[in-house]
Amino acid sequence: MDRKILLIILDGVPYRNFRRLFGNLEGWVDSGDARVWKLRSVLPSISASCYASIHTGVTPAEHGCTGNGNVFRLGHKDVFSQVREAGGVTGAVTHSFWSQFFNRHPFDYVRDIEYDEPDSSTINHGRFHTMTGYGHDNQMTPSDVDLYATLTNLCLRFGLDYGILHTCTLDSMGHRFFHDAREMDHACFVADEMLAPFITRWRQMGYEVIVTADHGQDDRGHHGGRCALQQETALYYFGEAEGPADDFVIDQLQLAPTLLRRMGAPVAETMKAAPFLQ
Ligand SMILES: [Zn+2]
Numbered sequence: 001m002d003r004k005i006l007l008i009i010l011d012g013v014p015y016r017n018f019r020r021l022f023g024n025l026e027g028w029v030d031s032g033d034a035r036v037w038k039l040r041s042v043l044p045s046i047s048a049s050c051y052a053s054i055h056t057g058v059t060p061a062e063h064g065c066t067g068n069g070n071v072f073r074l075g076h077k078d079v080f081s082q083v084r085e086a087g088g089v090t091g092a093v094t095h096s097f098w099s100q101f102f103n104r105h106p107f108d109y110v111r112d113i114e115y116d117e118p119d120s121s122t123i124n125h126g127r128f129h130t131m132t133g134y135g136h137d138n139q140m141t142p143s144d145v146d147l148y149a150t151l152t153n154l155c156l157r158f159g160l161d162y163g164i165l166h167t168c169t170l171d172s173m174g175h176r177f178f179h180d181a182r183e184m185d186h187a188c189f190v191a192d193e194m195l196a197p198f199i200t201r202w203r204q205m206g207y208e209v210i211v212t213a214d215h216g217q218d219d220r221g222h223h224g225g226r227c228a229l230q231q232e233t234a235l236y237y238f239g240e241a242e243g244p245a246d247d248f249v250i251d252q253l254q255l256a257p258t259l260l261r262r263m264g265a266p267v268a269e270t271m272k273a274a275p276f277l278q
Contacts, residue, residue: 002264012171014216018234021188024196050214057256057271077268086265088161208239241277
């Protein structure tokens with residue numbers, strides 16, 4: 001592999017909340033340590049469909065995941081499979097949908113809650129959470145710092161070439177409190193402060209880091225359809241590559257081929273979008 005990358009997905013953060021409330025990320029943009037662009041999600045702008053598109057580089061119309069109620073083992077090649085093809089080691093600290101999409105379905109709580117499978121053709125080291133029982137009044141989410149620590153643990157123990165982390169904390173907060181609320185100001189502030197020292201550490205460990213979301217949320221905490229608040233989020237990049245102009249809007253389908261090109265893994269023939277980093 002040419003490089004190591006960690007992809008951090010904070011579920012359900014609209015562009016305006018990243019840019020207004022994440023002071024550490026924005027400070028690193030000001031200091032020149034990071035770049036930031038707007039990123040537009042696929043349609044439907046619903047979590048499972050977006051996860052599948054982030055990693056396969058194809059639209060929901062093509063991969064077939066029409067929403068959170070339609071999760072299955074995808075047929076397309078994805079970032080995990082391509083990193084493995086290049087001989088890299090992969091890890092995931094995410095919602096269990098990622099295991100179902102890219103390794104095996106259905107999700108067996110005991111067998112699949114964590115696994116280390118060095119010979120896997122997709123995910124080598126998985127640590128998952130299901131959020132079973134999730135609802136308006138009970139988020140059922142782990143603390144973000146536990147997830148960041150787990151990913152760092154996997155990087156140190158297994159030498160991950162590619163790691164993905166996904167947390168639903170802010171999506172759940174948005175559904176509960178909406179986005180123009182004191183509770184959300186504080187939740188984003190805490191998320192930024194929890195994440196920041198890990199970014200410093202991951203960079204010291206030699207990783208390039210991308211922080212983004214799967215989709216946004218509108219004023220009523222909704223997403224799934226078409227509009228700027230539902231579809232648009234930010235993408236922060238920490239690394240040495242050259243990127244497009246500041247006003248460029250990244251298509252979510254560009255993420256998979258960009259990650260693979262950057263790591264030196266083969267881009268699948270189904271991933272037609274152009275990488276945005278050179
Ligand atoms: Zn989501």
